Amino acid sequence: MKIFLSADIEGTAGIAHWDEADRSHPDHREFRTLMTAEVVAACEGARAAGAEEVVVKDAHDSGRNLVLDLLPDYVRIVRGWSGHPDAMMFGIAADFAAAIYVGYHSKAGTEANPLAHTTTTTVSRLLLNGEVASEFTVNALCAARYGVPSAFLAGDAGICADARAMIPGIATVATLEGAGRAANSLSPARSRALIRQGVEAALSRDLSGLVPPPAEAYEVVVEFCNPSDAYRASWYPGARSHGPRAIAFAATDFFEIQRALRFVLA
Structure with a gap:
């Protein structure tokens, strides 16, 4: 079984400020380590569920955030940006059993995360077929193009609720809740434990109902x-x-x- 993992940072437990997501800022060192630890927890959960390989797309900003030497030996890592339209999902293919998402955040125009945005901070809202969309919306539909179910998401409470509304049955772990410029978060250790458990449980069940159907247009x-x-x-x-x-x-x-x-x- 192969699993695809798309990793972002703005939904990592504890994050509350743009400096912590900025590769050029000293605060990023701590949060790239926390981001990596949540990715490792998800990989361990996938492994426990029978995954032989996990392909991880480092999908935040530069695409060069994860601490590579902390990744398990059954992981392949996609870093940087190819320019392909699959973007945060680059590397996914039809032979993956499932896609999972870690460190995800709420969409632009919401207050569920002090770092809420959609792809870029130049966007105030992105709508798809009349509904305000998130990065997860686009990425889950990208996975669906390949017939790959979206089985699990970890991130702020807002994106977890959006993911469940879009794909009933997807498993989620809410790492934090936003309040203005503040974040009320799980401890990183608790978040990692829930992610590991959640991914293992999510991948140990029938995934066939987790592919959103295509629209006519x-x-x-x-x-x-x-x-x-x-x-x-x-x-x-x-x-x-x-x-x-x-x-x-x-x-x-x-x-x-x-x-x-x-x-x-x-």
Whole structure:
């Protein structure tokens, strides 16, 4: 059994400030270690459930956050950014038994995490078929393109609730709750224990109902914080203006939505 793991940092237990997610800031050293420890806990849970290999995408910012020497020997690691539209899911394929998500965070426009955003802080909201979407929304639909179920997510309470609403039956661990610029968090040790247990249980059951069905068509609307960003993005082929700070793009193939986001949000 092969498992794909997409790892972010803004939903790691204890995180509360952008400095802790910034590779150039001294605070990042502590939180890259905590991020890595949650990834290792998830890998251990997958191994206990029978995984022979776990492919981990370091999916935060530079793609160079995880402390590599702490990863188990059955892990393959995807670092950096290829430029492929699969982005945070780059490396996934149809032969994976499941996708799991660690360190995930709430979507832009919400207050469930002081670091809530969607892909970039230049976006105020991203909507997919009329619903406000998160990075998880896009990534779970990316996994579904390959027929891969989304089995487990760890992150703030807001993204956990969103994941369960999108994919009933997905297992989640809520690591923290946001309140303004503050975070009320589990201890890292407790978070790791729950992640390990949660991943093992999640992968030891029937996963067939955890692939969201495709829509007949998709429309993505990107609302930017700055109108000049919307103007720039409007030049992507097929994109159209959707108000003073927004663009829209429609397609029947979800990969075309991913491709548009790859360039519109660059």
